Amino acid sequence: MTQLGDLIAAISNGTVEIIDLTNKLTANTPSLTLPDPFPSPAPFALEEIAHYDERGPVWRANDIHIGEHTGTHLDVPIHWITGRQGRDVSQTPLPRLIGPAVVVDFTAEAAADSDFLVTVDHLKAWQAEHGDFPENGWVLVRTGWAVHSQNAERFINADSEGMHTPGFTPECACWLAEETRISGVGVETMGLDAGLGHSMDPEMPMHWYLLGHDKYGITSLQNLDRLPATGAVIVVAPLPIVGGTGSPARVLALVERD
16 A cells, blocks of 8 residues: 555554544633733634525525634744744645644643743753654643633633743743754643743743744644654644734644554
């Protein structure tokens, strides 16, 4: 058989499992609210326009309303000022959207401290055990935050200081951007940066460094607990929005099973 034929056969017989890493889009899906005077991305809304009735006798249809950066979505370079000369969503090279995925697990740390930050030492310790991050690969960071994905209050976890969700130190963001050959980073939280990333230097360092170095981000991932530390393949499928700074995306993983 051909390689693609082998893959289809493996999916059919269950030796390769497809795992959906995407948060479902509902009225309860959390969306970002920015402080005045900045406009916020639109939350997801479904508007019925026909339901086997006078609006459409034999069909049912809806309009959808959603911001580029709502739900599980892809961030591309032009989303941030440091990547403003980069690509929009429609220009993303397709090989960057499919590649090997590794999972680094900081569930215990994030459970103990909602402001937990991943450091360079954390990632180097992972590499010492599992090997270097693969070229054109995706680093998926598991923090357990996905359990809150349909509970906006808990997912955002905000107080007078701001949001309290895990993320990365500025030094780690710079290291990922400059010292690795990955395609991007995926997280379970609403955004690439920690909830208090606005108070770091530079502000929102994952956006600043990663997107500024032609790398990508995926947020609001699910089911990372079902992936091995190494060996999975990720497929990221955003809408090809011309001029788009990001896009809701269906994100799948392929995992070999015995």
